[in-house]
Amino acid sequence: MVARSLLLLICLLALFCWYSDWPQPQMSSQLLHPPSSDHWLGTDALGQDLLARLLQALPGTLATALACGLLPLLAGLLLASLSALAGNRLDRILLKLTDIFMIMPAILPLMILAALLEPGLGTVIILISILSWPDDFRVLRAAIRRQLFSDAVLTARGFGAGPAYLLRWHVWPVLRPLLEALFLQNARRSVMLSAGLAFLGLTDPRMANWGTLLLDAQQQIHHAAFWWMLPGPLLAMTTLILLLNSLSPEERKHQA
Amino acid sequence: MRGETAQTSARATALRCLRPVLDNLPALATLLICSFLLLHSLPGSQADALLTSDLGVAVTAEDHTRLQARLGLDRPLWQQFGSWLGGVLRGDLGYSRLYAAPVAQVLADTLPWTLGLVLVALPLSLLTGALPGLLAGMAPQTGGAKYLFALVTLLSSLPGFVIALLLLSLFGFTLGWFPTGGGISLEARLSGQVTLADLIYHALLPLLALSLHGSVRYFYLAWGLAQQISRRPFIRYARHRGIRGAGLLWRWYLPNAMPELLSRLSSSLPGILGATLFVEVVFSYPGAGALMLDAINNRDYPLLQGCLLLTGGIVLLGNSLLDLITTILTDRG
DSSP, rough: OOHHHHHHHHHHHHHHHHHHTTOOOOSSSSOOOOOOOSTTTOOOTTTTHHHHHHHHHHHHHHHHHHHHHHHHHHHHHHHHHHHHHHHHHHHHHHHHHHHHHSSSSTHHHHHHHHHHHOOHHHHHHHHHHHHHHHHHHHHHHHHHHHHHHHHHHHHHHOOOOOHHHHHIIHHHHHHHHHHHHHHHHHHHHHHHHHHHHHHOOOSSSOOHHHHHHEEEEEEHSSSHHHHHHHHHOOOOOOHHHHHHHHOOOGGGGTOO | HHHHHHHHHEEEEEEEHHHHHHHHHHHHHHHHHHHHHHHSSSSSSSHHHHOOOOOOOOHHHHHHHHHHHTTTSSSOOHHHHHHHHHHHHTTOOOTTTTTTTEHHHHHHHHHHHHHHHHHHHHHHHHHHHHHHHHHHSTTTSSHHHHHHHHHHHHTTTSSSHHHHHHHHIIIIIIISOOOOOOOOOOOHHOOOOOOHHHHHHHHHHHHHHHHHHHHHHHHHHHHHHHHHHHHHHHHHHHHHHTHHHHHHIIIIIIHHHHHHHHTTTTHHHHHHHHHHHHHHTTOSSHHHHHHHHHHHTTTOHHHHHHHHHHHHHHHHHHHHHHHHHHHHHHOOO
């Protein structure tokens, strides 16, 4: 309950930041200043306030989590439903395709595509979604297959129910807890992946991201500033991921 | 008759062993095609790159066409793919402008570093994840187990590169116990005499970061497995006989959890390799990850293509090998 309200609060804050365009970190002559009453988290090498940069990245991060949670899930659900109903050939092709996706470390194609495209927020979302639907597809395919042999479905079939009706009333509703868990898992993964890309410096430099803040911190590793540049993005990311984690249903929590 | 049956069963076994290898062939084909298309779809052709010079020589359209013909760029795409594939099979991956050396040679220099990290980190992460997981899962209600579980949950919320960054700043910079980057020390690089101790000393922090990152999934898996195993009668019997602690873990829990744990090894290879790329970048380790980022930042596409082929190849090869081992181990005739 606490996690839920905390997450809601963060979302409201992000909405406010996005709507009002509020934290616009300004460059100043106060380079690498430690935390003070003016700059709560200190300043970076360009004299920008770190708290402002942290808040500036919040809406984008939440948007990534939301979109990358939903898009692969929808694609996976659609394809899994199709392949469960439409029969063998499509099913085999899709399975083979997901095999190939699962063998590759997701970061590899992501790095290369990112290098070519210098992606902004939208492109990052699309890239991550393309690379993470196979996971969802596999899990959902297995669940749908199981469900198609349940008594409810068999009975409804006996009364002459068509595939669309079966999916709508007897398969999808049962999958709901699973869908929620997958959504949260996708969201967690996408936050880490997009931060990873930004950390390697492969995203559009104008896109605010906590990974960029971590990269900036790493570049000051010889300087005492490292110790006030690191905690902000680190804690923000960990908190968000732990909050998302705590919302998952108990039994599917740790299968990421 | 008997001989014939034995022969067929031998053939069946061979087929069963070959299956995992064959299963990876479509992925290999995709990898090759994607790497080729990557280089091909980039803006600007090789002819442009060769003809562009600072001297301002007037280039006619005729020169351009002639060069394209010489480089074979006017042929259909599939023919170009064929000749490129032939080159790859002969070990010719092109020329890296950045390192002024053939790509194959640059890759051969970095391969041992990455491969070493991955090969050591894979079993290490199994060990550091599974044993605490089993131990905690044997008695999930105790304070220690709950504490451990919370700690691992915290660890699971950190991306691999953040773990690496924390380890580097703490042990490398603040405490100064370990080197802050590189694969060997400067003296070793200058004198050319590499000692094993020096290698291990430099690899320790990257390995630790990788193992911590990789161990999380094994911890949760082992935790769940231990609770399943606890419900089996032979465990209750063993407990009644007064077997506790390490003996129970080693002789009763571990053998029963082992098959499931080992079967996850091959599926965790992509994850470990992906994390390795990040960890190498953080520790400036001379492996494929750092090389790839170099190639990307300097737009050295043949090198990038080579890196992609190399890392993809490692995963495919490792996957086939692990599958093969699992098949042989589980083959009960």
